[in-house]
Amino acid sequence: MGKRQVGELEPSELVLSLIIADLASVPMQDYGIPLLTGIVPILALLCVTMILSVLTMKYVGFRAVLCGRPSIVVRNGALDQREMARNRLTVDELLEELRCQGYTDLSVVKYAILETNGKLSVLPYVNQKPPTARDMKVAVQENGLPRVVISDGRLLEHNLKALGHDRPWLERQLVQRGCKGTEEIFLMMVDEQGSVYLARRELE
Template sequence: MVITFLRTVILYLLIVVGVRLLGKRQIGELEPSELVLALLIADLAAVPMQDLGIPLLAGIVPILTLLCLTTIFSILNLRSTAFRALLCGKPSILVQNGRIDQHELRRNRLTLDELTEELRLQGVTDLESVKYAVLETNGQLSVLLYAAQQPVTPRQLGRKTEEPGLPLPIIRDGAVVESNLQARGLSRQWLRQALAERSLAGPEEVFLLTVDELGRVYCARKEETHP
């Protein structure tokens, strides 16, 4: 039992480290080669976990080999556009100037219902408002509307705007984040005053309190829990 536990922990940590080495892009967006890698690693790790008769190295060596191979492919992807197109494919323009490219739709084995569903998920219901709809290599649909259909920005209206920056959590689930309090140049006295203005006795009553670069405060009180 102990040996099984240790083998499982070792393989699990190995896979976690390997996936972290692949980078955040691979975690969030699986290319075809990366999907194959994930399936193979899962299969290779499962067998040594269940069968104690198989040496642990029989699972570790193939997993390390696949991770090294993927790293090499990633480097080649960065340096060669031809290799990247061969391994990952190319984006396909499904809609151009409001017209559906039926040939590209068939080539990507995408139905009209699937296309309209993806457009609705992007908040688009009128095809004539679409300048380009591109099926990316990771399977996601990128939609670019005509300029006249895009939301108006303050810059287009000639208005000046201030950048609020990234809100930092000062209190998170009742605990004060001292590093963020110092990063915003704030003191405990300021925090006590901010809580008093919101009729809060202390940080323990706060679920989340954030402050952005303009000094704007967002505060969410903890909800009462009932037995």
């Protein structure tokens, strides 16, 4: 199904997962049923799933039929009651989702879109968005992606090399922070600019 489906199951994918689990449990519980009897329908379902995944990628119309379309439930600060009723979304559920994303006033919401995976995407008016460094014309430096260098006392040398550092550099960083060795460190992260986050291991 791909990595995306691990956290975003469509209704058809959820049903498929339940069916596969049910098919797998029957031959595992009944020793009189050959294991192949359960494997064959599971493989058939997986093949169907792969075919449907390819079709949804290539054909937009088929994707809309199988997965549905996003619904705009708030437009220009006004509730679309027909869309809410069609998706069986109550006012309490909508307000709860808005509060979870930090919005308590509907008038500041330009659009609220109920996605096909059930999540609510909220787009506020432009004047309600926090200013960015670009808006304020401030030059900022990119820190890059932090990498874990020490995890629970274990040195991850491949991450250290990927950052362009070596063991002497690491030892200097530990000495500067009063650490004698990696075994004293619970977590150490370093970004591409050399900024270090360090958490000591608590005494057991």
